[in-house]
Amino acid sequence: MTRVWLAAACAAVLAPFVAPIDNAQAQGFPSRPVTMVVPLGPGGSTDVIARVVAEGMRATLGQPVIVENTTGAGGTVGVGRVARAAPDGYTFGIGHSGTNVVNGAIYPLQYDLIADFEPIGLISTQPFFIVARKTMPAKNLAELVTWIKENPGKVTEGTSGVGTPSHISGVLLQNTLGVKWTMVPYRGAGQSMQDLIAGNTDIQLDTPATSMPHIQSGLIKVYAVTNKERLKVAPDVPTTDEAGLPGFYYTFWHALWAPKGTPKEAVDKLNAALKAALADPTTRKKLEDLAQVIFPPDQQTPAALGAYQKAEVDKWWPIVKAAGIKPE
Structure with missing residues (x-):
């Protein structure tokens, strides 16, 4: 009986330490700041849009959204950073029709632009x-x-x-x-x-x-x-x-993606924050002042982005390959 009591006591003490630390739902995602990776340098439209959207998402998430510029090779380095990130929702990326569609027809990527990411949502076109x-x-x-x-x-x-x-x-x-x-x-x-x-x-x-x-x-x-x-x-x-x-x-258009395997709850919360930002009058005006045409709400879902990206791959890859565009 003493052994049983000790085992139960130890289990109670150790329980908080053996909980799955990579489970976004168990942690109440997000419980700390999240990072949005920008695969291009500061000052361009992708960077500017990212900062507007990041600020707009902050209120819904209840946490800061840190913008991180990770540049190189036409955006492939930054997109690769997202692909290799822990799939817990705390790292996701912004990309566009070049970084997340066309690059697959040009560069020998170490990741699959569709299979290795979870779509979050479309933002805008310009x-x-x-x-x-x-x-x-x-x-x-x-x-x-x-x-x-x-x-x-x-x-x-x-x-x-x-x-x-x-x-x-x-x-x-x-x-x-x-x-x-x-x-x-x-x-x-x-x-x-x-x-x-x-x-x-x-x-x-x-x-x-x-x-x-x-x-x-x-x-x-x-x-x-x-x-x-x-x-x-x-x-x-x-x-x-x-x-x-x-x-x-x-x-061309911009959108958000998370690493493959990111829990659905985390993706859904990121999508909800994106949709709330795009519905916010202040955020909308900032984007429209940048000549952005915001996608309608029914096209801002993860499923809509997944279908849109696949259609863009089917459209652009043959064109780019026929043009013979190669890495320099």
């Missing part, structure tokens, strides 16, 4: 501006196209890295114009924009989030938006249709 250094002699898009065609082999375009939307859209523009030029990869749009401002590169396809402050200050020139309609935040910028490049459209 177009590009076609911009150039402020010393560019072209006064409009038609003149810019002429200048490009008259300077084959001399034109340089900054990108956020091989396979990123800025790179893919640049390749599509090359194909449209029938001209090739030098692509200069950076670790993010913030860095490539600084070189454009400095006049070290000639042109760039960049997001309104990154470009608008520099357009407004006169540091770079803008020629068109790659969209069917003008942007409310930049009503004076013509569409590509209006500017003389009809049918040249390009938009």
Whole structure:
């Protein structure tokens, strides 16, 4: 009887220490700050969107959302950081159609972009501006196209890295114009924009989030938006249709993913926090001021992101492989 009593007493004392520490539900997820990994450098649209969304998610989660920039190889390093993270909900990542779709057709990845992640939810989509250094002699898009065609082999375009939307859209523009030029990869749009401002590169396809402050200050020139309609935040910028490049459209989207095996409760709580942030008037305005088109609530679910990402893989992988885009 004494032995039985001792065993029971020891079990009672040890019970708190043998509880499953990796069980998000047992810990009351989240019980501490969570980390959102940004696979591109500071200053670009992915980084800016991440910080807006992270702040918006804080209230619902009741914990800080720490933004961590992990850069390199067109975003593959940061996405890999998420893939290898403990699947407990405390580390998740933001990505886009380049980092979480196109890169699978370009890089020899050590992870599967679909099988090794748990979708959390879609955020928003956005177009590009076609911009150039402020010393560019072209006064409009038609003149810019002429200048490009008259300077084959001399034109340089900054990108956020091989396979990123800025790179893919640049390749599509090359194909449209029938001209090739030098692509200069950076670790993010913030860095490539600084070189454009400095006049070290000639042109760039960049997001309104990154470009608008520099357009407004006169540091770079803008020629068109790659969209069917003008942007409310930049009503004076013509569409590509209006500017003389009809049918040249390009938009890309952002979303959140967690490592494969993250408990459903943690994914659901992260999704609820994302949806609450995207419904919040303050967060919405910040994103809309960055020319973001927020996905409707029924497309903000994990299932919707999973289906959307798979459809994008089916669409873009053949195009990218046919273009022969390789890591540099």
